[in-house]
Amino acid sequence: LTLAVQARDAYDLSGKPHIGSSQRFLLDIVTESELRAQLEKRELSLRQRFESIYEKMTGIQDLLTRIQVQPLTPIDTPSRQITGSETADHEMADEDTMGQSELERIQERDRLRIRGALQNVTQIAYETLGVSEGFEDIVEELINNRVDTEELKRRLVGGIAEPLRNIGDKMLPALEARIQLLEVAYRNQQSVEESQLRTVAEGEVVLEAMKQVLDRMLELESYNEIVELLRGIVKDHEKLKELTKKERRQKLRSLLDDN
Structure with missing residues (x-):
């Protein structure tokens, strides 16, 4: 039909x-x-998208836990027994250079980890809201076509769409703000361990909320399979x-005819 x-x-x-x-x-x-x-x-396509988002969040959490939290100082290397003051000074300078280079490498690595985690959190916040909108669209289609049920709406809206919107609108932005504080703490090398622990704890809360929604999606898939089975039974009964x-x-x- 064209309209x-x-x-x-x-x-x-x-x-x-x-x-x-x-x-x-x-x-x-x-x-x-x-x-x-x-x-x-x-629904299946949206669940697969959210599974990918959950995996990204797991990767973000891994980045945050691998950040060096102890105060960083140039690495000391054991001195060797040498002769000649000029040679000794030269080798000590080489050791200091190596220690400073290692320190800079670690700092740059962790800065990249923090920056990467921050960018990924911003991205998955938008992606999570997109999945939420996808489930909301499904509910609207069910209602518009008058094939909705209270149980199905409760599962789709209360169990999936609304929690996803809360994760995308509130929880992930809160984690993003916490990572920004960690970035400042690491740059200043002040309270890095405390900031990292709080950030990781915030990430665990987000992961747990995502896992609960993912479990509900799997429950919905099982529910749909049962409903489809019942539809088949009813259809066979009608036949x-x-x-x-x-x-x-x-x-x-x-x-x-016989009569």
């Missing part, structure tokens, strides 16, 4: 009124079972009922 909307103004001075048309919308006409099957496929009626009519005709 388009036209509007005409009240222009009547000369010529014809102005008419504007919208773009054409293509609507698919499907049965209730076909619609449910399509929506369940979208059997029709066959029984048909057979009875045939027997009745046979009796009438």
Whole structure:
């Protein structure tokens, strides 16, 4: 079914009124079972997207736990027994250079870890909100097509869409702010350990919330499978009922013909 909307103004001075048309919308006409099957496929796709987001969050948590939290000082290397003051001074300078280089390498590595974690948190916040909107769209389609149930809406909205929006709107931005504080602490080398512990704890809260939503998605998939099984049983029952009626009519005709 193709749908388009036209509007005409009240222009009547000369010529014809102005008419504007919208773009054409293509609507698919499907049965209730076909619609449910399509929506369940979208649910599966959204769950797979969120599984990917959860894996990214696990990677972020790993980055945060691997940051060097002890005060960083140039690495001391054991001195060797040498002869000649000039040679000794030269080798000690080399050791100091090596220690300073290692220190700079560690600092740069951890700065990149913090920066990477910050960027990834910002990204998955948007992605999480996108998944939430996807489930909200599914609920709207169910309602618009009058195939929704209170149980299904409760599972989709209260169990998945709303918690995802809370994670994307509040929990991940809070973690982002905590990582920014960690970045400042690391740059100044002040209270790094305390800041890291708080950041990791905040990340654990987010991971736990994500895991709960993911578990509900898996429960919803099982629920949909059970509902589909029941639909199949009802459909088979209706077919059997029709066959029984048909057979009875045939027997009745046979009796009438015999008489």
